[in-house]
Amino acid sequence: MAITSHDVARLAGVSQPTVSRALRDDRRVSAATREKVRKAAQALNYVPSEAGRTLSTRSTRRIGVIVTDLTNPFYPHVIAPLHDELQALGYRMMLLTERSDEAVAEEKLLDQSLDGVVLATATTDSALPAQLDRRGMPYVFLNRETGRRGDYASVVDNEGGGRLVARTLAELGHRRIAGIFGAANTTTGRDRELGFRLALADAGIGLPEDRVARGAFEYETGYEALPRLLDAAETPTAVFCGNDVVAIGALNAALAAGVRVPDDLTVIGFDDLPMASWEVFRLTTVRHDLRELSRQAARLLVRRIDGDADPDGERLVLPTEFVPRATHARHP
Template structure:
């Protein structure tokens, strides 16, 4: 016979409603009673019913995480710490991996089966955030947001990171730059490009459009963009890439073209994924805290679910740092 909360109540010498409240950490139950109930539950190996808890509290303790680009190596490195932090906070994570926000079926997110949603691959033109807002579903942005006031987001200082790259490379004598940036409908792509351009402008250096490529944060974007950039009459001596995956595509295209990195071409990425430090790449890049980016998104969402945040929105911004490795050098 299955162990029930009534069995726990008899062993602990309390009422069944007290057991339910104690296991939810209800502050109306004293600490001593909560500990007594937990000891009784542990002795009986009692597992609370999620269905029963949902009926009594109207909370599912489940959070949906939307990732539309699971093939990108960036996302496994944030999904794992996000899962762990949500679990620590008492929530289960459900990963939704449709090809686009628009492909996410409404009934999977908006049927009140989730307490909140993390949007990890949002674009500036996505309709999903507004839909969630209208339905009253708490949500936060992870890594990318919409760029509009009122967002609840855990993001990186992308503009500052772009500035760092230019400020490191200009003193090395580089004057002919190229950029292989992210898609124009992503705040990460826009902000990294903007910071890079602004810091170059401070040094009196322009970035012509014929030395710029934009596309998904994917290996193919870098690999396919570099040949055209190298074919210019005055090819670049340095390329800033929208992320490490794009930069690895550029590195491989340079190798295929017989271009030596960093002797002939400096290549810089963004994110400092673990593989960026592999000996095969030793990629110079911009670092931020991948794990903390995810953990603070989890904490922000739980605070929003609990009604503990300002309705005006909240953006948590992680700092960046330049990480010198083997793919940058003075201009020749």
């Protein structure tokens, strides 16, 4: 016969509700009583019922993570530390994958099976955050956000990172500069381009549209865009890519076209994924702490679930740094 919380209560000499509260580490129960209940539970090999806990606390201890682009090598490097941090905080992670935020079925998010949601691939025009707000579902943005005031987000200083690249290129003597940026409806694409353009303007360097491409943060975007940029009226000597995956696509396109990197063309990425440092690429890029990006998102969401987050929103921004490797050079 299965051991129940009533058996633990009899052995510990307390009431059954006290057992439930003690095993949830409820601070209304004294430390001595919590310890006594834990020892009784261990002696009986009692495992609390997750279903019963959910009914009593209205908490499932489950967090949903929405990712609409599992083919992108960026996301495994943020999902793994997110999982580990949520686990350390006492939550289980559920990965929800669809082609767009709007394709995420409401019943997956809003049927009280989740305590909160991490939005990892949000776009500025997504309707999902407003849906979650209406239902009172706590959520945070990871990496991308909507740009609204009052959001809860763990992000990178994308504008600052773009400025770093532009200043470096200007110092290296480049004047014919191109950009392969992310989609305009992503804050990562928009803000990296904005910082890059502003710093170029400060240096007196223009960025005409015939030296600009935009697209998804995918290998194909870099591979397909670079040949067109190389056919511009003035061939660029440097290209800034929206992320490392796009940059690797540009590197392969340059190789296919017989363009030498970095002798003929400087290529710079963003994110510093582990693959960027591989000897086959040795990609010059912009680094930020991928693991901390995820960890602080997990902590922020749990604080929001617990009611401890700033009611006016919190935006946690990680700094960036320039990482010189082998794909950049001074323009002669």
